[in-house]
Amino acid sequence: MLKKVKIEFGEGKKLNATGGNFTVGTDQSVEGTTPDPLDLFITSLATCAAQYARNFCESRSIAMNGIALNVEYCQHLETSQISKVNYILTLPEGFPEKYKAAMLRAIDLCPVKKHLLNPPAFELELV
Missing domain, CATH: 2.20.25 (N-terminal domain of TfIIb)
Structure with missing residues (x-):
């Protein structure tokens, strides 16, 4: 499509x-x-991961209260290239232990991140 x-x-x-x-x-x-385009890129990664966290909780009737996701990244000053992205997930006290690892796996399913691991082909066209 x-x-x-x-x-x-x-x-x-x-x-x-x-x-x-x-x-x-x-x-x-x-x-x-x-935001500038690079801010949008990082925001896209962060919101995608957050949506997968939300979907995980909703599918198990886990309240979102106290859950937070922050994304930190290292950016080269001269090239603006991002060398590292760190997802920091905060879970509230009482979050079910049996779901902690699964929550991280759910966040890791983000298709925006997967595009970085398996990038699309890029073409330029002049008309």
């Missing part, structure tokens, strides 16, 4: 990406008010 994201060039360094029924704005200016 072919999907499409259309980019609209805004003022300065602002961009709007529209695909399906969503629009996401980015801004790479120093005083930007929206």
Whole structure:
């Protein structure tokens, strides 16, 4: 299935990406008010993992109260390349011990992360 994201060039360094029924704005200016593309990339990894954590809990009727997920990453200052991404999952006291390892496995199923492990082909086209 072919999907499409259309980019609209805004003022300065602002961009709007529209695909399906969503629009996401980015801004790479120093005083930007929206995330830059690399921030969106990390946010995509984090929210994907969080959604899998939520699905795991909902399927087992486990309350989300006290569950937190933070993502830290190391970025090279000159190349902006990310060298490490660390998911930090906080579980509340009383979270069932039998589900802790399974929760980590669920988060690891995130398809955004899997794309990094098995990247798509990239093509450039000039029209």
